[in-house]
Amino acid sequence: MTQPSPGDHGAPATMDRRSFLRTGLGGAVLLGGISLTAGLMGCATAPARNSDTATADDYAFRFFTRDDIVLFEALLPAIIGPGLPEAPNDRRQQIDRTIARMDAGVVQFGSANQNELRQLFDLLNFGPTRVTLARVWPSWEHVSTTEANAFLNRWRTSRVGLFNKGYMALIKVTNVAFYGYKDNWPLSGYPGPPAWAMDALPQFRTRA
Amino acid sequence: MALMDRIAQGLAGDWKVTDAATLTENQTLEADVVVVGTGAGGGTTAEILARAGLSVIMVEEGRLYYQKDFKMDELTAYASLYQDGMSRVTRDGAISILQGRCVGGSTTVNWTSSFRTPEPTLNHWADHFGLDDLRPDILKPWFDGREQHHNIAPWAVAPNVNNDVLRQGCEKLGWSWAVIPRNVKGCWNLGYCGVGCPTNAKQGALLTTIPGALDHRAQLIHGLRADRLVMAQGRIDRLLATALSADGVTPRNIQVELKARHFVVAASAIGSPGLLLRSELPDPHNRLGKRTFLHPVNASLAEMPQQVEPYYGAPQSIYSDEFNFRQGVDGPAGFKMEVPPLHPALSAAVMPGHGKQQASNMSKLPKLQSVIALIRDGFHSDSPGGQVSLQDDGSPILDYPISDYLWTGMREAFMKMTELQFAAGARRVQLMHLDSPWFTSWADARQAIAKLPMTPHRVRLFTAHQMGGCGMGSKPEQSVVNSFGEHHQVANLSVHDASIFPTSIGANPQLSVYALSARNSVHLAARLNA
Structure with missing residues (x-):
């Protein structure tokens, strides 16, 4: 699977393969046990209530826990970056609404993929693994955007495939929920579906 | 209508x-x-x-x-x-499955496409x-x-710019291309x-x-x-x-x-x-x-000087089979070249980035063009395919190890897609790969692609065809x-x-x-x- 790859990473391929296997295996075992451990150690394991976010309107979370929301409140400013508004209230609202849309998307993922995501979120929320695997020292509510960005870059550039995978999972679910949403289309210069077509199609007609 | x-x-x-x-x-x-x-x-x-x-x-x-x-x-x-x-992936998460x-x-x-x-x-x-x-x-x-x-016929309307770039690149390089037959009746070309x-x-x-x-x-x-x-x-x-x-x-x-x-x-x-x-x-x-195949897809993104509006118009109308069977049906991995539509959510999912870099890439969407290569897997003994098995909840999961044979084909596909996009006038080209910068010339890209690590997760891979x-x-x-x-x-x-x-x-x-x-x-x- 891992083939010799010179380029700017330098390390000999055999070394890479060995360390990948070691860390990959350890990571997998750790991931397998982490959800259970997280629950026993007092991490939030129930879906969050409305009151857990400031402004996610009336949305009732089905997957994201209170801890997951705190995690993504820390990560979103680094993942979306300049796409978020500056004004604190707007910013907070955008973040919370994006997290609510992520939750709605994850509900459709099916149980096996949800379990994978749960393991990833628990790994990041659980202190010992947050520190050792994500190398994020403060708990997420105290993580700055710079620190969150550094964490994302560590996992992105890591030679450990499992961390690359974790990075992609975090940014993909966030990027899709953010850039895919109507209000954020202007950030990508996407004008939306042609107005003439919407005017002509019956499914866009609202009947009294 | x-x-x-x-x-x-x-x-x-x-x-x-x-x-x-x-x-x-x-x-x-x-x-x-x-x-x-x-x-x-x-x-x-x-x-x-x-x-x-x-x-x-x-x-x-x-x-x-x-x-x-x-x-x-x-x-x-x-x-x-x-x-x-749309979150389905292969077991190791390396290939996104659109189904x-x-x-x-x-x-x-x-x-x-038909x-x-x-x-x-x-x-x-x-x-x-x-x-x-x-x-x-x-x-x-x-x-x-x-x-x-199913009313299948070659698309009679002019291709959108996204597809036309594929045609133009092929024309410039002397590669074959053709119009895709589509199963539509009275299509509005939306x-x-x-x-x-x-x-x-x-x-x-x-x-x-x-x-x-x-x-x-x-x-x-x-x-x-x-x-x-x-x-x-x-x-x-x-x-x-x-x-x-x-x-x-x-x-x-x-x-x-x-x-x-x-x-x-x-x-x-x-x-x-x-x-x-x-x-x-x-x-x-x-x-x-056993022997599950995917037409694994890798992709390349170009920033064009002109408006592309890759979200409008028939999504696929031009293809190239120049490299599909060229080295024999069971020789080195061949690939078909096509174009994907790029809407904001799909683009955000496919472009592997975050923060400023992602915001900058996304903001260029109206001028972005993409080419994809569909690797023809399963014809060679070094391409035995994947395996479906059951997870604890009874749902199926696909293991699809990517052999060196396939990686070689994908590296070659990166080369050809990039060459094509520059030939068609791209200002810059970026591979859908965690280590790819934006290249400004085909010469730079060629050198870099030859050394690019071809490993799971770093190469962004997709499949829309499960067989x-x-x-x-x-x-x-x-x-x-x-x-x-x-x-x-x-x-x-x-x-x-x-x-x-x-x-x-x-x-x-x-x-x-x-x-x-x-x-x-x-x-x-x-x-x-x-």
Whole structure:
């Protein structure tokens, strides 16, 4: 699977393969046990209530826990970056609404993929693994955007495939929920579906 | 203008369509044939059998969505119309799997490209899998018939800029290109095929074979998950299924038992092996779920000087087979080059970045162009494909290790896509790879690509074409079904979908599935009516 790859990473391929296997295996075992451990150690394991976010309107979370929301409140400013508004209230609202849309998307993922995501979120929320695997020292509510960005870059550039995978999972679910949403289309210069077509199609007609 | 909605009319009329979310008690139903899945294969099968006078029940796990639901919105469409809310991946997460999960299956969300199975592929099948009765001249009438049924013809309108860049690049470099045949009638050229055709132009299963079956008294139950086929005295006796809630995912405590003389499984290259594995059907040679192929896709992004608007216009209208079979059918991995549409959510999912870099890339969307390479897997001994197995919850999962043979083909594809985009006038080109910068010249790109690490996750990979896992062949030791899709060990079971392909095919598979299913269903109808 891992083939010799010179380029700017330098390390000999055999070394890479060995360390990948070691860390990959350890990571997998750790991931397998982490959800259970997280629950026993007092991490939030129930879906969050409305009151857990400031402004996610009336949305009732089905997957994201209170801890997951705190995690993504820390990560979103680094993942979306300049796409978020500056004004604190707007910013907070955008973040919370994006997290609510992520939750709605994850509900459709099916149980096996949800379990994978749960393991990833628990790994990041659980202190010992947050520190050792994500190398994020403060708990997420105290993580700055710079620190969150550094964490994302560590996992992105890591030679450990499992961390690359974790990075992609975090940014993909966030990027899709953010850039895919109507209000954020202007950030990508996407004008939306042609107005003439919407005017002509019956499914866009609202009947009294 | 295709504004008369055939589904709404049929539902208001005498069609027998049941949403399993509305069932209030356990059911036992009976028919001549139960068809599991309503995509390209299942729809074709149901229509042909129903027209032949057989009673048919179609079972679909996804829900029924049609024109009223198709509002050109990515987020709602990906959540409702795709497998796992578009989060499906291979076991190690390295390949994203795009696959429909709704009435009409992937034909409801595909980009309408409709190719005949390439002749070298059919001849390879005949030579290596004993499938002499699928040679090109024998299958020709079946392709002719299905092209007519689904209104398939080369796209007569000018390609959008996204596709035209592929054409221009090929012209500049002297590479072959051609216009893609599409299954549309009265297409508005909007560009939203992937989120459910809003104008009823797309002639997928949803608007052709499924209405055809329902018009001939077939019954459709959607939101119903096929759990297990149950054997009795060497035959399938019944299918056990579970109703899902209106959210499309949560199982209800309502069971449906379906009895039939014959069962046709058409639940896709992941779903069909999954159902057969859950059912613990005879598999004496351990072939079930093996040799799964994906046409693994890698991609390259170009920033063009002109407006591309890659979200508008027929998503796929130009292709190049220059490198598909050039080094022989079973030589180094060949690939087909096509273009994907780029809407904001899809782009954000495909571009692997965050923060400023992602915001900057996204902001250029109107000028972005993308080329994809579909690797033709399964023709060489170093491309044995993947394997479907079951997870703890009974759902199927695909392991797809990527061999060095495939990585070599993908690196070559990166080279050709980049060269093409620069030849067509790209200002900058970026590979969909975690280590790729934006290149400003073909010379720089070529040097970098030669050294790029080709490893899982770093190379962003996708598949929209899942094939194999219930492979056909003349020898039971090497295959699951025969050339008619008939199960080697179980007499009243057939498989009618892309899972029976013994290799990938080197082209978008919908027409291949339509044609083979039509042939095999006519054969089956004759058998059952004898």
